[in-house]
Amino acid sequence: MHLVFATSIVPDGTPKSGYEIANAAILGALSRAGCRVSVMGFAWQGREACSIADDTVVLGEMDPRTEAAGGLQKLRWLARAMTRNMTFSSAKMLLASTAQVRAALDGLGPVDGVIFNSVQFAGAFREIFAHLPNIYVAHNVEYVSAEQSARAARSPIARFMFGREAKLLKTLEAQLCADAHFIYTLSEDDRQVLGVADDRRSAVLPLVAHAPVEVTGDERRTDYDAALIGTWSWAPNRIGLDWFLEQVVPHLPDDFRIAVAGDAPPSLAQEHPRIAFVGRVPDAVEFVRSGKVVPLISRAGTGVQLKTIETFELGLPSVATQSALRGISYKPENCTLADEPRAFADALVRAAGSPVDLDGRTFHEEQRNALDKAVLHGLQQSGFGRQNEAA
Known part of the structure; x- marks a missing residue:
C-alpha cells in the first residue's frame, strides 16, 4: 500500500514544534502498520537537509512562521490569499506551482491514496489529488482556533485577519471532512465539533512525543x-x-x-x-x-x-x-x-x-499502543486494509 503524506513541512529528523512531533508519531504508526509512505511538502528553510528521508519529495524551502517574514513577504502572502479566496496559511504553500506538485505526484509512480496532514497543504493543492481516496488528519479544529485568536487580538487588523481566516477555514474543514474516506483527530472534542463522531468515519489518535526518561531515584538537578x-x-x-x-x-x-x-x-x-x-x-x-x-x-x-x-x-x-x-x-x-x-x-x-x-514509561507505552490501534482502524475503514502486524 503506497500512500502520500501531503503536509506543509516535511520531517527532517529534528522535530521542534508540537506539530512536527505529532507528525513524527503519526508517520511512525503508519510505518508500523505496514504502509509505504511518501512524504510531500516543504523543507524548513535554514535547517540541515541531510536528515530528510529518501522517500520525501521536497517542493521547496520555506519558513512558515508569519512573524519571521518580512513586510514584503507578508504582503505577497496576503495578496495571494485575497486573489485566490483562500486562507492566509494555505497561500504560503503557493511557493510551489500546481504543475510542480502534479509532476511530483506523477513522479512517485502508482499511488493508492493520500493523507492530507492538516489544512494548509490541502487548502492549496487538494484538487491535484482529487482522483485518489484520502484520509484527513485534523490536528486542530482550525476555524475554532482562529475565532479564539480573533477575540483575543489586540488590533483591528489582526481581528479582521483572524476573522477572515476563521470563515474560510470553517468551509474548508467541512469540505475536507466530507471528501475524506476517514478522519483522524487528536481529541474527542474535535470529532464532535467537526461533526464526524462516528467510529466508521473517524478516530482519535493518542500521541507520543519522546522516549520516556527512566526515574533512577537520584535527585534531578534543577535551575x-x-x-x-x-x-x-x-x-x-x-x-x-x-x-x-x-x-x-x-x-x-x-x-x-x-x-x-x-x-x-x-x-x-x-x-x-x-x-x-x-x-x-x-x-x-x-x-x-x-x-x-x-x-x-x-x-x-x-x-x-x-x-x-x-x-x-x-x-x-x-x-x-x-x-x-x-x-x-x-x-x-x-x-x-x-x-x-x-x-x-x-x-x-x-x-x-x-x-x-x-x-512515564507506562503512559508512553499505553499511548503508543492506542495510537497504533487507531491508525490501523482508520486504514481498514478507508479500504486500505492491514498490511502486516502492527508493532
Whole structure:
C-alpha cells in the first residue's frame, strides 16, 4: 500500500514544534502498520537537509512562521490569499506551482491514496489529488482556533485577519471532512465539533512525543522553580502565555524562579523582567527537566497539547489547566488541575516545594499502543486494509 503524506513541512529528523512531533508519531504508526509512505511538502528553510528521508519529495524551502517574514513577504502572502479566496496559511504553500506538485505526484509512480496532514497543504493543492481516496488528519479544529485568536487580538487588523481566516477555514474543514474516506483527530472534542463522531468515519489518535526518561531515584538537578517551553508565535499558545504572565505570575513569590524557552517577542522580556526568557534551547527535554515543576498553561486552541504528553512521558510534576488536558484520558498523580490564577500559582509553589517525579514509561507505552490501534482502524475503514502486524 503506497500512500502520500501531503503536509506543509516535511520531517527532517529534528522535530521542534508540537506539530512536527505529532507528525513524527503519526508517520511512525503508519510505518508500523505496514504502509509505504511518501512524504510531500516543504523543507524548513535554514535547517540541515541531510536528515530528510529518501522517500520525501521536497517542493521547496520555506519558513512558515508569519512573524519571521518580512513586510514584503507578508504582503505577497496576503495578496495571494485575497486573489485566490483562500486562507492566509494555505497561500504560503503557493511557493510551489500546481504543475510542480502534479509532476511530483506523477513522479512517485502508482499511488493508492493520500493523507492530507492538516489544512494548509490541502487548502492549496487538494484538487491535484482529487482522483485518489484520502484520509484527513485534523490536528486542530482550525476555524475554532482562529475565532479564539480573533477575540483575543489586540488590533483591528489582526481581528479582521483572524476573522477572515476563521470563515474560510470553517468551509474548508467541512469540505475536507466530507471528501475524506476517514478522519483522524487528536481529541474527542474535535470529532464532535467537526461533526464526524462516528467510529466508521473517524478516530482519535493518542500521541507520543519522546522516549520516556527512566526515574533512577537520584535527585534531578534543577535551575528553576518552573520551566515552560512553547511555540509562542502561534496565537492559541500566546493566549495561554499572556494569561500566565499577567494573571498567575503576580500571585507567585518574588523569589520564584521562572524560565520560558521558545520564540517570544523581545517586548515580553521588557514587560516581565522577573522572568528568564531564554529563547531557543538546544535540548527541549533537558530544559524542561531543569524546572522543578512544568506549568501547562493552555487557555485556547483545539486538538491535543503535545507539551502535556511530553511532560507526562517524562514523569515531571506539573500544574495544568483543563484546556491543557484536552484529549488526555489519564492524569498522573503528580499533575494538579487548576484553572483559577491564584489556585494555579498556589499549586505551582506546592509542587516546586516538594517535586515528585514519576516513571512515564507506562503512559508512553499505553499511548503508543492506542495510537497504533487507531491508525490501523482508520486504514481498514478507508479500504486500505492491514498490511502486516502492527508493532
